[in-house]
Every structure is written in C-alpha cells, then in structure tokens.
Amino acid sequence: MAKKEKNIYFGTDKLNRASHLRERTAQLEEMKQSHDAKYIPVYNGRHIYMNQHSSFYRRSNPFDCEDQCFLGLIGDQMWYSCPLNDEQAADLEKEVGKRFASLRRYALKLDDELAHIALYSRGLDLWQRNRKFCPKCGTANTLEMAGHKLVCQNNHEQFPHIEPAIIVMVTYEDKCLLGRKAEWPTYAYSTLAGFVEPGETIEEAVKREVEEESNIRVNNIKYFGSQPWPFPASLMLAFTAEAENEDIKVDDELEDVQWFTRLQLQEMMKDGYITIAPRYTVAHNLIVGWLEDKDA
Numbered sequence: 001m002a003k004k005e006k007n008i009y010f011g012t013d014k015l016n017r018a019s020h021l022r023e024r025t026a027q028l029e030e031m032k033q034s035h036d037a038k039y040i041p042v043y044n045g046r047h048i049y050m051n052q053h054s055s056f057y058r059r060s061n062p063f064d065c066e067d068q069c070f071l072g073l074i075g076d077q078m079w080y081s082c083p084l085n086d087e088q089a090a091d092l093e094k095e096v097g098k099r100f101a102s103l104r105r106y107a108l109k110l111d112d113e114l115a116h117i118a119l120y121s122r123g124l125d126l127w128q129r130n131r132k133f134c135p136k137c138g139t140a141n142t143l144e145m146a147g148h149k150l151v152c153q154n155n156h157e158q159f160p161h162i163e164p165a166i167i168v169m170v171t172y173e174d175k176c177l178l179g180r181k182a183e184w185p186t187y188a189y190s191t192l193a194g195f196v197e198p199g200e201t202i203e204e205a206v207k208r209e210v211e212e213e214s215n216i217r218v219n220n221i222k223y224f225g226s227q228p229w230p231f232p233a234s235l236m237l238a239f240t241a242e243a244e245n246e247d248i249k250v251d252d253e254l255e256d257v258q259w260f261t262r263l264q265l266q267e268m269m270k271d272g273y274i275t276i277a278p279r280y281t282v283a284h285n286l287i288v289g290w291l292e293d294k295d296a
C-alpha cells in the first residue's frame, strides 16, 4: 500500500550526523575555519520562525549559550543548536521581534533539511532540559559529547531517551478504522496509536493497543515506516494491519472509533465533516496512502 505517499515528513538523507566528531572538540573547532557554521537558538524545544525566509532563525556566529550542540554536517555546513535559558530567550525575542514558537505551527513551510534539523534539535533540547539532574543519584548533570551525553557528579551517564510508540492503519475489506480523542479539534480523526510497554514486541503492542481502544483484533501486521516525534520524546513506528472482526467497542481513551469506506472518508473530508491528521504526520501518510491505494 501507499506507494505515492511514502515520503514521511521530517526525514532527510542529507544530514551527516558525523557522530565520531562529537568527542573531538579540537577537530570541530578547527573545522570551523573551513566550514560554514550555522547556529540555531532553541528554547523549550521551540525555534523562532522567520516568515520572510521560510526558515527558523539562525546565524553564523555562536550564541552565548552554555553548550553548543553539534547536530552534524549538510555539505560543508556545520549545524549547531544552542539551548538558551529564560533570560537569553527573552533577550533574543526582543532583538528579533518574534517569539519562540512550536514547530507544529510552521513545519510545512520548511524544506526537508530544515524540517529535519528543527525536529532533531527540538528532541535533543527537550531531553537535555528534562534531565537536569541524574535519575540515579540526584546530582546535577553536565553535557558532554557536544550535547549528546549527560554525566552527573558521580559519573552516571545518560544518552538521549526515546519512547517507541506504534501507530496503525487497520482495514477490513474496503473500510479503515479511525478514532478520535475528546480533546482533539472537532471533526479530527486519525489512526489508532499507543506506547510500546516494557517487555512487549512492537507487533504485540499493535495488537494490544488496537484491541484495547476498539475491540478489534488484528493480524497481517506489516511495517510501513517510522517518524521521529519529539512531542516530547516519541518515535512513531507505523504499521498496516487487517481486522479479524468488525464490532467496535470504544474504551475510555477514545471518544469515538468508526469504520469508514474510502468513499465515505473522501466525501466527509471534502465536506469538512472530518479532518485527518496534518500533512507532516505519519498518520497522514497512512490514511492518504490507503485512500490512494484502490487495489488494496
């Protein structure tokens, strides 16, 4: 399925993370002589979006931040994110005349590389901010490896934390299964999703989540693709699956779950009775991919 809509947003093959350079501080500094360095200020995972350039704010001279985090190389550009504290962020907002804003608001205006850089720096920043102290001994953490490792005063190490979640397009004959949470915007529907639990395979998580949320049992689970989702720390693992039964029972987590035929879904989307997940989400890829895949 989904031949046309497989370009999952936020991915790029242009960035070389060059992780071997993270501990080579002197080499990184030397490289700045021959490379074009780009510094992005980041505050609570947010960036300053600049309308006129269709880009987030960045500059070629470093910010006065405590740690410069090396993100990698795009051609001969060295990309760094600079986590700002409250005061630095407020000063920069005043200087630029714009506020730090969530990536959700301008994701679709960025080209692939910039969207990837924004998402990557967001994930790294949120991890660093949420781990100021060591979870083992409570002493303060400091950043090492150009922003990619935290070490406490007792030398306990931590690396970026990612929470795997599954998201699945369940189909039954010519119908797909979509649901909505009460807190979502009116008319918004999406594919079912949930976190993978300790000790569980991702396939087991797909079966469990779908059955818990809808009473539908699934088989023929196929991997579709993945999307980093640092809102705040997920990695979305997308699947397709086939339903064994049709009788939906909704649990407390969702407000509604329904079967939609392609025709129903297309007409309801056209008439504004349903909005599906935004174009930058893998849920969108799953739904549009299924709509376009008439042979399935």
Ligand SMILES: [Zn+2]
Pocket: 134, 135, 136, 137, 138, 139, 152, 153, 154, 155, 156
């Ligand atoms: Zn510790």
